[in-house]
Every structure is written in C-alpha cells, then in structure tokens.
Amino acid sequence: MGFIDGIKERAKLNMKTIVLPETEDKRTLVAADKILAEGVANIILVGKKEAIEAGSQGLDLSKATIIDPETTEKLQGYIDLLVELRKSKGMTPEQAKELLTKDYTYFAVTMVKAGDADGVVSGACHSTADTLRPSLQILKTAHGTKLVSSFFLIVVPNCEFGDNGTFIFSDSGLVQNPNPEELAAIAGSSAKSFEALVGKEPIVAMLSHSTKGSAAHPDVDKVVEATRIAKELYPNVKIDGEFQLDAAIVPSVGASKAPGSDIAGKANVLIFPDLDAGNIGYKLAQRLAKAEAYGPITQGIAKPVNDLSRGCSAEDIVGVIAITAVQATAK
DSSP, X not given: OOHHHHHHHHHHHTOOEEEEOOTTSHHHHHHHHHHHHHTXXXXXXXXXXXXXXXXXXXXXXXXXXXXXXXXXTTHHHHHHHHHHHTGGGTXXXXXXXXXXXXXXXXXXXXXXXXXXXXXXXXXXXXXXXHHHHHHHHHTOBOTTOOOOEEEEEEEOTTOOSTBTTEEEEESSSSOSSOOHHHHHHHHHHHHHHHHHHHOSOOEEEEEOSOSTXXXXXXXXXXXXXXXXXXXXXXXXXXXXXXXXXXXXXXXXXXXXXXXXXXXXXXXXXXXXXXXXXXXXXXXXXXXXSOOEEEEEEEESBSSOEEEOOTTXXXXXXXXXXXXXXXXXXXX
C-alpha cells in the first residue's frame, strides 16, 4: 500500500467534511469525484449549482453538497460571525457580506469556524496569500502555537532514506526567512505533523550548508542557534544540526561527518534554513527523483486549511484532501 493510500484508509475511519471553494477549476471537481467515489471524505462545493453542474459533465458529484453563498439560509449567521471576529478591524455587515459572497475562500473558512465543516483545501488557482489570509484572520493559530508554517510530504520511490522514502520538508511554502526562534518553532510543529500523518517517530535535522561547524557564516550561526532553542523547547523530540543534506539522511555520510550525533544519517524531517532552500529542495525531489509531493500543508492553524500548488494535478488535490481529513481527526 502506498503512503497516500494509507492516509485515505485512515480518513475513511472517521469521515470528515472538507470544503472546496475553487469550483471554477476542473481539477477541483475531478478530485471531488474521486474522493466521493472512494468514500474518503464528505465534500462541500462552494459556488453556483448551475456552473458546477456545467463544469462537471462526465463526473459524479451527486454525493457532494453544493452551497451558493448568495442563497444559503446560513449567510446571515456567517455575516454575524465574521463581523464579531473582525469588529476590532472595523468590519461592517456590508463588508462581511461582500467578502462571503464574492470570495469563496472566506466563505469556506467561515464555515469551518462555525463548525459546519472540518477543513478547507484551496490554492489551485489562488495564491498562498489569498488562501491563508482568511484562515489567519478567522481561525487564527492553534493553542500553544507561535507560528503558522507549512510543509510538504515527500514520498520518494525506491528510497531507503528517511522513513522508507517518506519525509517532511519544512518550511517549503510560507515563512520566507525565519529567525532562530521561528526556525525552532517550525521544527517542533513539523515533528508533530510527521508523527500525526506518518505514524512514526520524527527524527529532525536542521539543514545548512555546514555540518557541525565545517563552515563559518551568519547563516550557519542561525541554524546552530535554532537547533539549541529547539532542543530546549522540545526535549522529547530527536532534533540535531546543523547538517548538510547528505549528513542528515545518508547513514555512512552522517557517521563520517557527525560521528557524535544519533540523528545524523537517520532524519525523516528536514528543516530548511529559509523558504528559498525549502521550495527549491522539494521541487528538486519532485521533478528529478519523481517523488510524490503533497502540499504545502499548513501547520499551526486552529483547524486545517491547506494550500495547493497552482501547478497541482487533480490527483495531488485528492491527496491533500485526504491529508486534511486526517489532520482534522488529529485535532
């Protein structure tokens, strides 16, 4: 059984309701058809019924719930909720109605806040900022979390490294240039995400162009300090660094470059020093190693809202919906 097949089976055990606001995109509708056919999750499609039906010819969306923000009987309740949540920012009922009826992502996230759904998947045709802004404004961060960040679940075929080729790459989609405290927080959140989704013990490597002092530079100093903070904050998590990538995942290289570390050569959670490195890294694995790449998956939001790469396929969306359902169960 492949990794994402295992995620789907776990999702089926506790059916969650996932909202898909990008119903103008055919990939979203194809993914909804597949999810419903396999019984992975309940699906809510946000949009006008006529437009969705016209765009889904040949698909079976009969089990999906279609909600038009302009005509739903719950609109007034969502307006009141959004005004209450954003009153400190001067939100008026008129502004709330405009947002909810014109921006389907705001509508979907408000549904989750109201308890009418468990998670949102969007981003196939919207930017990360447009996808996550409503989440940060409406759902906010999870209790005890200082930072919202993101990761990709990477599954490399025929790979003996990581957890049989399964890794978390973080942050690969959201936090541009984390400082040491933020990098440590990303490491802690990523360890929790690996345990929740993969079901195995996380082994976290803080990545750099240096291994244990082999290079001197302020960028290295940042990772060294982040490692110190992470070890202090998460004493029960296996975390070490700074490591070059090969020292982090290849046992022979880890033993040679970092002989005193029990993490070197064994890592399955890779924490990149900045967004450039993380984004480049996941795309190299995806395109050159033919890895499955699911994400960016967000972590640290009170309820799961996940962004998609605009280059995603319908099958990628299926995977992220399943992951979102499992995240909702964990929360």
